[in-house]
Amino acid sequence: MKYRTNLLSLLLFFTAFITYGQHLVKGKVTDESGAALPGATVLLDQQGTTTDSNGYYEFENVSSGQHQVVVSYIGFKTQERQISLQRSRNNLDFVLIEDSTQLQEVEITGRRNTTYKNEVSFAATKTATPIKDTPQAISYVTKEVMADQQAYRVNDIMKNISGANLFSYYDDFTFRGFRSGETLINGLRVVGLFGPQPILANIERVEVIKGPASAMFGNSIPGGIMNRVTKKPLAEDxxxxxxxxxxxxxxxxxxxxxxxxxxxxxxxxxxxxxxxxxxxxxxxxxxxxxxxxxxxxxxxxxxxxxxxxxxxxxxxxxxxxxxxxxxxxxxxxxxxxxxxxxxxxxxxxxxxxxxxxxxxxxxxxxxxxxxxxxxxxxxxxxxxxxxxxxxxxxxxxxxxxxxxxxxxxxxxxxxxxxxxxxxxxxxxxxxxxxxxxxxxxxxxxxxxxxxxxxxQARARGYRTVDGGVTTNTSNxxxxxxxxxxxxxxxxxxxxxxxxxxxxxxxxxxxxxxxxxxxxxxxxxxxxxxxxxxxxxxxxxxxxxxxxxxxxxxxxxxxxxxxxxxxxxxxxxxxxxxxxxxxxxxxxxxxxxxxxxxxxxxxxxxxxxxxxxxxxxxxxxxxxxxxxxxxxxxxxxxxxxxxxxxxxxxxxxxxxxxxxxxxxxxxxxxxxxxxxxxxxxxxxxxxxxxxxxxxxxxxxxxxxxxxxxxxxxxxxxxxxxxxxxxxxxxxxxxxxxxxxxxxxxxxxxxxxxxxxxxxxxxxxxxxxxxxxxxxxxxxxxxxxxxxxxxxxxxxxxxxxxxxxxxxx
Structure with missing residues (x-):
């Protein structure tokens, strides 16, 4: 009986020794809006798995020490992280960013992201160039900001753009101190209206390309030019x-x-x-x-x-x-x-x-x-x-x-x-x-x-003693x-x-x-x-x-x-x-x-x-x-x-x-x-x-x-x-x-x-x-x-x- 007890103790000791340093690594993969990305590939060193329908993944029995985790998903930028495991349970979430390199040169299919941040401007260089790589300031307001601010007309969102100020109630602004003159929609010029404020219901984002934009669009003011990008179709429902x-x-x-x-x-x-x-x-x-x-x-x-x-x-x-x-x-x-x-x-x-x-x-x-x-x-x-x-x-x-x-x-x-x-x-x-x-x-x-x-018919001025009307009040x-x-x-x-x-x-x-x-x-x-x-x-x-x-x-x-x-x-x-x-x-x-x-x-x-x-x-x-x-x-x-x-x-x-x-x-x-x-x-x-x-x-x-x-x-x-x-x-x-x-x-x-x-x-x-x-x-x-x-x-x-x- 004593022999059996000692043997059981020995087996438990070896089991504890073998499992010591084994860890659980799990987490969730989402896009920038917080939406789950099912089917994303997650690699931990040479071991791989994919996320489930809710975006979750899990690795069991991971040894202590340094590890590399790589997450990839079609249409998004791959992310890599170096981790050091010290706890038995480790939660590691990833938020992936849409990859602009797969975009066409003109904006035809819609922006999938649902975030305050925008990655790419098409209008600034006429190519799908990351804003970070564009040598000119570009301010923008995405539809997600518009939704959270319950903005309905374009004047409602101008407070989100640096250096932009309302001049009046009309479609009328100053950019960097210069009064606006021209507006673009999808990079194309529209009639410069002095009237109703444009509705935002079909707008994906509003961009302001700061400073002169004449080298891309011809005649324009020096302070900046506004470009309104309309919502485009998405493949997902x-x-x-x-x-x-x-x-x-x-x-x-x-x-x-x-x-x-x-x-x-x-x-x-x-x-x-x-x-x-x-x-x-x-x-x-x-x-x-x-x-x-x-x-x-x-x-x-x-x-x-x-x-x-x-x-x-x-x-x-x-x-x-x-x-x-x-x-x-x-x-x-x-x-x-x-x-x-x-x-x-x-x-x-x-x-x-x-x-x-x-x-x-x-x-x-x-x-x-x-x-x-x-x-x-x-x-x-x-x-x-x-x-x-x-x-x-x-x-x-x-x-x-x-x-x-x-x-x-x-x-x-x-x-x-x-x-x-x-x-x-x-x-x-x-x-x-x-x-x-x-x-x-x-x-x-x-x-x-x-x-x-x-x-146009216009009535103005003052009546004259001879029965006429004049705008000249000097006499x-x-x-x-x-x-x-x-x-x-x-x-x-x-x-x-x-x-x-x-x-x-x-x-x-x-x-x-x-x-x-x-x-x-x-x-x-x-x-x-x-x-x-x-x-x-x-x-x-x-x-x-x-x-x-x-x-x-x-x-x-x-x-x-x-x-x-x-x-x-x-x-x-x-x-x-x-x-x-x-x-x-x-x-x-x-x-x-x-x-x-x-x-x-x-x-x-x-x-x-x-x-x-x-x-x-x-x-x-x-x-x-x-x-x-x-x-x-x-x-x-x-x-x-x-x-x-x-x-x-x-x-x-x-x-x-x-x-x-x-x-x-x-x-x-x-x-x-x-x-x-x-x-x-x-x-x-x-x-x-x-x-x-x-x-x-x-x-x-x-x-x-x-x-x-x-x-x-x-x-x-x-x-x-x-x-x-x-x-x-x-x-x-x-x-x-x-x-x-x-x-x-x-x-x-x-x-x-x-x-x-x-x-x-x-x-x-x-x-x-x-x-x-x-x-x-x-x-x-x-x-x-x-x-x-x-x-x-x-x-x-x-x-x-x-x-x-x-x-």
């Missing part, structure tokens, strides 16, 4: 429906469906739908809009990809020209009228249709050569009736301004604007010695036109006066102290009738670019020859053409300091001809010289936390000449003048991505000094430009609780700030502000409910402004509550 209600009688719904049509996934579809019916904190303002946006991708072979987008959008509301305050003679009290105060009449309207279609082709001939082509037709149709200011106050019998009465005008306008874009280019990849080349060579054609058939004696000696306006003055909103009778006004002169501009651009890689260095060398033609009285016997051309260079360098950090520098130029209206309007003092700018920029771009978080730093100087501004001539409100030169210099930081698997973040900061350096008016020299704050920034984050009773609950919140800004009125400055937003969301199974309170502390603020008669206040405290279902 995704369907989502969302309903939102909130302050100001807000009611919205959006739908997003995508997937494969056939079994072999050569035909993919996506359908985005949106509808809104809401009011505003602004008097009489309302938003009624709908969108239908189907998209189809056809992949007949592994060498050919075709995508077709169609977007139909309708807006029905009023054009908000901003808040007027009492005039300069009454001081600069921004609170002399409430922020809800607007000038309009009950029967005003703005009805617009914005429709565009895009077709894109990518064909790969071989490993070295591919061809890319994109075409867009863009149409804008407007029917407008508005009561708005005449940009000046009423006058008394001596011709002096009355700061509590606003001069008025009425505009009734119908017009159509069209744009055509064709972009074609080849991409050739080759090696010469130790150099890797990616050469882009192509031709672009851009045309925008206002065809015959548009017209008060010819003006008809009322019993109080006040000149009688053609359109009644608007009383800022006692506003009256009525159904205006247009028959009471004397209108000037006129048709719009048919106009168009077209531009050819021929360009070549080489992206060179040598060891840790990357070089971008390119140039574009632009041929620009403005046409007034298009297709008429007395057609008038104005032609300009310019060569636009671009040079950049990127140095890989280490796997996580790149350093870069760039030089590029901008070219922006003045518009045909400015060139040929006899009332505004034209024609005018084109804008011309240059930029030098240096920076660093890094990826941290295993590539989950991107951080970019840029410092720059931009010089620009020949900006057009209003001359502020009371006798001729249309008169323009050109400044000699302006300079913008500063620094920007953008951060996007994840710090933890359950903590996402977007943050930005910009320091900018944008000032007038040369002017015929010596008093302007040294003055800071309009709507160009010296400091601005913000952050927004989402923390999701994982596990326990609160599993699925997320806390969202953020803040953004803007310092003081000048307006076109030298004595009027907009104050700085800081806003706080906070919210909660809860996801259970396929349902998600979100509550977000914007401007939590109810700060009165102004997001932009022109002068005393057109200021643009921000919304007071408001809430949005949404319920979504994904399936």
């Amino acid at each position: 995704r369907k989502a429906i969302n309903f939102t209600l909130g302050s100001f009688n807000t009611l919205r719904t959006t739908m997003d469906f995508t997937g494969a049509v056939n079994e072999n996934e050569t035909l993919l579809y996506r359908l985005n739908l949106a509808y809104e019916n809401s009011d505003s904190f602004r008097t009489l303002q309302e938003f009624k809009s709908w969108m239908i946006a189907p998209s189809i991708s056809f992949l007949p072979t592994d060498k050919t990809r075709i995508n077709f987008d169609l977007v139909l959008t309708n807006f029905d509301g009023k054009l908000d020209r901003g808040q007027p305050i009492f005039g300069a003679t009454a001081g600069t009290d921004l609170n002399s009228t409430p922020i809800s105060f607007a000038i309009a009449q009950t029967n005003d309207y703005q009805r617009t249709d914005v429709n565009y279609a895009t077709i894109s082709l990518n064909h790969t001939f071989n490993d070295q050569l591919s061809f890319n082509a994109s075409y867009m037709r863009y149409l804008f149709d407007e029917d407008l009736l508005e009561h708005r200011t005449s940009n000046q106050f009423a006058i008394d019998g001596n011709g002096d301004p009355i700061p509590t009465l606003m001069g008025m005008q009425v505009i009734n306008r119908q017009r159509e604007l069209l744009a055509d874009n064709l972009s074609t280019y080849f991409v050739y990849k080759a090696n010469t010695g130790g150099l890797e080349h990616k050469v882009v060579a192509g031709v672009d054609y851009i045309e925008q036109r206002q065809p015959a058939g548009g017209g 008060p004696d010819i003006l008809l006066k009322d019993e109080n000696g006040i000149p009688v306006p053609n359109v009644p003055h608007f009383n800022l102290q006692n506003p009256q909103y009525t159904v205006a009778q247009l028959s009471d006004y004397e209108f000037d009738q006129g048709s719009f002169t048919p106009t168009r501009y077209y531009s050819y651009g021929v360009y070549i670019q080489d992206q060179i890689r040598w060891n840790d260095w990357q070089f971008l060398i390119g140039g574009r020859q632009e041929f620009y033609t403005d046409v007034n009285k298009a297709d008429q016997p007395d057609e008038l053409k104005t032609q300009q051309q310019k060569f636009l260079p671009r040079v950049g360098v990127v140095y890989t300091l280490n796997p996580a950090l790149n350093l870069y520098g760039t030089y590029t130029e901008s070219f922006q001809p003045q518009g045909v209206a400015a060139q040929n309007n006899p009332n505004n003092g034209g024609p005018f010289d084109p804008l011309s700018g240059q930029m030098v920029e240096f920076g660093a771009k890094g990826e941290f936390f295993n590539g989950l978080l991107a951080a970019n730093l840029a410092v720059y100087q931009i010089d620009n000449k020949n900006i057009l501004v209003n001359a502020n001539d009371p006798l001729n409100p249309e008169l323009l003048r050109q400044r000699g030169a302006e300079r913008s210099k500063g620094a920007e930081v953008d951060i996007n991505g994840r710090i933890l698997p359950n903590f996402t973040l977007t943050a930005n900061y910009a320091y900018n000094v944008a000032e007038i350096t040369e002017s015929d008016n010596e008093e302007e020299v040294g003055r800071i430009k309009e709507n160009a704050p010296q400091h601005q920034g913000g952050l927004f984050g989402k923390y999701t609780i994982q596990g326990g009773a609160l599993d699925g609950l997320a806390i969202t919140g953020g803040t953004n700030f803007v310092t003081e800004r000048n307006t076109f009125a030298e004595e009027l400055q907009l104050p700085g502000y800081m806003l706080v937003d906070a919210g909660l969301s809860y996801r259970v199974d396929k349902f998600n409910i979100s509550l977000l309170v914007n401007n939590l502390l109810d700060q009165t603020h102004w997001v932009g402004g022109y002068d005393y008669v057109r200021l643009f206040p921000g919304a007071p405290r408001n809430y949005l509550l949404s319920v979504g279902y994904s399936f």
Whole structure:
């Protein structure tokens, strides 16, 4: 018996000795959104396994010491980790990042990631280039940020972009202190609208390519250019429906469906739908809009990809020209009228249709050569009736301004604007010695036109003693006066102290009738670019020859053409300091001809010289936390000449003048991505000094430009609780700030502000409910402004509550 006991003890000893140092290694493999990746390959040294349907893997009986773990999955970057096992149970999770190297050169199939971080920009170099390897600052906002901030229109997301500031309520911004002029959709130019804010329901991300982009896109301003990337089809089935209600009688719904049509996934579809019916904190303002946006991708072979987008959008509301305050003679009290105060009449309207279609082709001939082509037709149709200011106050019998009465005008306008874009280019990849080349060579054609058939009726000015109407108030004696000696306006003055909103009778006004002169501009651009890689260095060398033609009285016997051309260079360098950090520098130029209206309007003092700018920029771009978080730093100087501004001539409100030169210099930081698997973040900061350096008016020299704050920034984050009773609950919140800004009125400055937003969301199974309170502390603020008669206040405290279902 004793013998058997000793033998059993010996066996237990040897078993313990053999198993000593054996460990369990397990974990989960997900993408950046937290979604499981089933079937991912996990290698531990030479031992391999795959993840199960929920993304989990496990290795048993792993010995102590150092080991290498490698995780790979088709379409994602492979990850490697060195581990040292000291505990019996070891949890090792992996978050894989989508691999941009498998993307086509034009954006045809959709972005699979669902995160605040974006890896690649197609527009910046016309190739699928990682943002980290692009020698120019690119800020962006992904659809995931838009969803968490419950953003519906493009103005809602501008706070997430460093160096970007609202100028007004319209599709109207400043980038690095320069007012925006052109917008791209999928890298193609659209009509520069001064009207409804674009809806975001079909937008994958919004990019702002900082600084001059003329070397890629032709005429553009020096501060930057916005590119809106539409959602493209995915091979996997995704369907989502969302309903939102909130302050100001807000009611919205959006739908997003995508997937494969056939079994072999050569035909993919996506359908985005949106509808809104809401009011505003602004008097009489309302938003009624709908969108239908189907998209189809056809992949007949592994060498050919075709995508077709169609977007139909309708807006029905009023054009908000901003808040007027009492005039300069009454001081600069921004609170002399409430922020809800607007000038309009009950029967005003703005009805617009914005429709565009895009077709894109990518064909790969071989490993070295591919061809890319994109075409867009863009149409804008407007029917407008508005009561708005005449940009000046009423006058008394001596011709002096009355700061509590606003001069008025009425505009009734119908017009159509069209744009055509064709972009074609080849991409050739080759090696010469130790150099890797990616050469882009192509031709672009851009045309925008206002065809015959548009017209406008305008009522303004004062009645004269002889029964006429005049806008010339320099001689008060010819003006008809009322019993109080006040000149009688053609359109009644608007009383800022006692506003009256009525159904205006247009028959009471004397209108000037006129048709719009048919106009168009077209531009050819021929360009070549080489992206060179040598060891840790990357070089971008390119140039574009632009041929620009403005046409007034298009297709008429007395057609008038104005032609300009310019060569636009671009040079950049990127140095890989280490796997996580790149350093870069760039030089590029901008070219922006003045518009045909400015060139040929006899009332505004034209024609005018084109804008011309240059930029030098240096920076660093890094990826941290295993590539989950991107951080970019840029410092720059931009010089620009020949900006057009209003001359502020009371006798001729249309008169323009050109400044000699302006300079913008500063620094920007953008951060996007994840710090933890359950903590996402977007943050930005910009320091900018944008000032007038040369002017015929010596008093302007040294003055800071309009709507160009010296400091601005913000952050927004989402923390999701994982596990326990609160599993699925997320806390969202953020803040953004803007310092003081000048307006076109030298004595009027907009104050700085800081806003706080906070919210909660809860996801259970396929349902998600979100509550977000914007401007939590109810700060009165102004997001932009022109002068005393057109200021643009921000919304007071408001809430949005949404319920979504994904399936």
